[in-house]
Amino acid sequence: xxxxxxxxxxxxxxxxxxxxxxxxxxxxxxxxxxxxxxxxxxxxxxxxxxxxxxxxxxxxxxxxxxxxxxxxxxxxxxxxxxxxxxxxxxxxxxxxxxxxxxxxxxxxxxxxxxxxxxxxxxxxxxxxxxxxxxxxxxxxxxxxxxxxxxxxxxxxxxxxxxxxxxxxxxxxxxxxxxxxxxxxxxxxxxxxxxxxxxxxxxxxxxxxxxxxxxxxxxxxxxxxxxxxxxxxxxxxxxxxxxxxxxxxxxxxxxxxxxxxxxxxxxxxxxxxxxxxxxxxxxxxxxxxxxxxxxxxxxxxxxx
Amino acid sequence: xxxxxxxxxxxxxxxxxxxxxxxxxxxxxxxxxxxxxxxxxxxxxxxxxxxxxxxxxxxxxxxxxxxxxxxxxxxxxxxxxxxxxxxxxxxxxxxxxxxxxxxxxxxx
Numbered sequence: 555x556x557x558x559x560x561x562x563x564x565x566x567x568x569x570x571x572x573x574x575x576x577x578x579x580x581x582x583x584x585x586x587x588x589x590x591x592x593x594x595x596x597x598x599x600x601x602x603x604x605x606x607x608x609x610x611x612x613x614x615x616x617x618x619x620x621x622x623x624x625x626x627x628x629x630x631x632x633x634x635x636x637x638x639x640x641x642x643x644x645x646x647x648x649x650x651x652x653x654x655x656x657x658x659x660x661x662x663x664x665x666x667x668x669x670x671x672x673x674x675x676x677x678x679x680x681x682x683x684x685x686x687x688x689x690x691x692x693x694x695x696x697x698x699x700x701x702x703x704x705x706x707x708x709x710x711x712x713x714x715x716x717x718x719x720x721x722x723x724x725x726x727x728x729x730x731x732x733x734x735x736x737x738x739x740x741x742x743x744x745x746x747x748x749x750x751x752x753x754x755x756x757x758x759x760x761x762x763x764x765x766x767x768x769x770x771x772x773x774x775x776x777x778x779x780x781x782x783x784x785x786x787x788x789x790x791x792x793x794x795x796x797x798x799x800x801x802x803x804x805x806x807x808x809x810x811x812x813x814x815x816x817x818x819x820x821x822x823x824x825x826x827x828x829x830x831x832x833x834x835x836x837x838x839x840x841x842x843x844x845x846x847x848x849x850x851x852x853x854x855x856x857x
Numbered sequence: 858x859x860x861x862x863x864x865x866x867x868x869x870x871x872x873x874x875x876x877x878x879x880x881x882x883x884x885x886x887x888x889x890x891x892x893x894x895x896x897x898x899x900x901x902x903x904x905x906x907x908x909x910x911x912x913x914x915x916x917x918x919x920x921x922x923x924x925x926x927x928x929x930x931x932x933x934x935x936x937x938x939x940x941x942x943x944x945x946x947x948x949x950x951x952x953x954x955x956x957x958x959x960x961x962x963x964x965x
Binding site: 682695798 | 887889890891892893894895896898899902918919925929930931932933935947949950951952953954955
């Protein structure tokens with residue numbers, strides 16, 4: 555990853571992100587794609603309803619082939635999650651989980667949708683009473699208290715590290731950590747206590763969180779439980795940029811037919827834009843977003 | 858048509874919300890909070906629709922820490938519906954618009 559400016563940065567390497575990369579890179583835009591292929595919902599799937607493939611095809615094969623196609627057009631791939639986005643002076647700046655940063659003239663959001671809740675006893679009842687889904691939003695309410703973070707990936711690890719500046723103790727509950735080495739090292743060198751090989755069975759408390767019961771039988775006495783599953787998603791990365799979400803559920807990003815959001819230079823494609831959550835739709839939207847982003851970047855570069 | 862979402866703080870919370878004649882829906886938010894930004898337009902829209910009978914207000918938890926502490930707020934956005942100085946109900950997070958609708962229906 556080079557230090558200078560990209561034309562098109564794409565978050566997410568599922569079908570929408572790959573198709574956006576192929577089209578943008580084939581238009582000679584300088585393209586970088588972020589994300590972990592194994593995290594795409596397509597990775598473990600077999601696809602039987604995608605046009606022109608009569609026999610079911612493996613999602614893994616589709617993803618690998620798409621990446622090669624994009625790489626043949628000189629798109630770069632970085633297998634890291636993005637943990638921060640900013641929009642300044644018509645440019646987007648991004649920070650990866652290893653702490654690397656870069657800027658791009660356009661940004662295409664293709665990070666899909668993922669489960670954010672644990673679905674355990676006590677969780678729903680204690681939302682806002684110690685259960686939180688957003689470290690960045692709520693860390694400040696837990697100054698000087700003992701807290702736990704739940705999750706295996708970059709959102710949980712970066713969230714736990716952030717909480718060290720607020721809480722008096724931070725424990726990270728995970729089955730097995732799946733983050734890149736540099737982030738893992740930062741965690742190991744930190745004061746975060748990692749509770750590995752287990753998961754949350756129940757959030758305990760009557761009017762507010764008093765602790766968590768783990769599947770291994772242990773109980774942690776904490777005042778706060780931050781559920782941070784997977785990588786940071788649309789609400790964390792896009793809402794901060796001022797993106798308009800769908801007015802009914804705030805769960806998908808609003809775009810027009812050019813896949814433009816309300817922010818100039820910012821595009822979205824695939825599941826994050828709404829249902830149906832299908833590869834065919836993702837590929838179509840990715841195509842449009844890639845072409846539009848490349849053209850926008852070129853105009854910006856020429857101006 | 859209402860008069861816009863009112864900004865309230867620790868100093869005027871009592872006079873503007875608790876002692877108000879109308880019920881009030883207060884959005885506890887902060888500028889760095891993504892989900893707060895996401896629901897902002899929906900709250901403005903509700904204000905345009907119901908602003909004649911309900912006060913729609915927002916309280917920045919960063920500038921005004923005392924009021925959120927008084928209501929034990931530990932997550933934002935939290936939306937609390939007040940009537941006659943008392944809490945009628947509250948919701949936490951970027952909840953669907955239907956949940957916001959059923960919340961305000963409680964005082965209409």
